[in-house]
Amino acid sequence: MSTNDNNSPSDELPTLLTDIRACRLCAGHLPQPPRPVVHASSAARILIIGQAPGIKAHDSATPWNDASGDKLRSWLAVSRAQFYSPVFAHLPMALCFPGYKNGADAPPPKICAPTWHAKVINLLEPALILHIGRYSQQYYLPEYRTLTDAVKATTAAPNRRYVLPHPSGRNNRWQARNPWFETHALALIKQSVQLALAADAPPHV
Structure with missing residues (x-):
């Protein structure tokens, strides 16, 4: 990527x-042709760092375009229109559909985040960052021993960075074992999302 020192982040981000x-780093290791799925705008106030696009997101080039996305939107108390507006940025740990393993989506390849994430995040000024699932948590908040520890710690008080479990139906048992997530953590996260949406000038994270 070529940039000019005089360019603003809003100029550099589209490039x-x-x-x-156009990335094809994993072309020989994916079950489908590479189709990186990322949405970002200089107007973004909320950054969602998830796992990897599923097959429906891959086919539509739209992040979280499946049942997990419906559940995530309900957790955040936002409409589909809000979720896909420039106010939200979507940057998964792996940018392409990784295929399946043991009946579920395969783990995200480890090359995407170190190659692209810092470059994108450095051009954003999100008021709120949401890490969805253990891969995002382990990469960005490795100080926590487990995902549960990370969710509890980051939702103990108002924060600019929260960890959430993945909204897949496979995690319903986790929710059943951790009722505090719905009764306490989600209330705090929803409040933080609404504050970020209402903010006129989001601060640096």
Whole structure:
């Protein structure tokens, strides 16, 4: 990517996103042709760092375009229109559909985040960052021994960075074992999301 020192982040971001969508680093290791799925805008106030696009997100080039996305939107108390507006940025740990393993989506390849994440995040000014699932948590908040520890710690008080479990139906048992997530953590996260949406000038994270 070529940039000019005089360019603003809003000038650089479209070029970077074009570079990302042209990425073919994993072309020989994916079950489908590479189709990086990333949405970002200089107007983004909320950054969601998830796992990897599923097959429906891959086919539609739209992040969280499945039942897990419906559940995530309900957790955040936002509409589909809000979720896909420029106010939200979506940057998964792996940018392409990784295929399946043992009846579930395969783990995200480890090359995407170190290659692209810092470049994108450095051009954003999100008021709130949401880490969805253990892969995002382990990469960005490795100081926590487990995902549960990370969710509890980051939702103990108002924060600019929260960890959430993945909203897949496979995690229903986790929710049943941790009722505090719905009764306490989600209330705090929803409040923080609404504050971020209402903020006129989000601070640096």
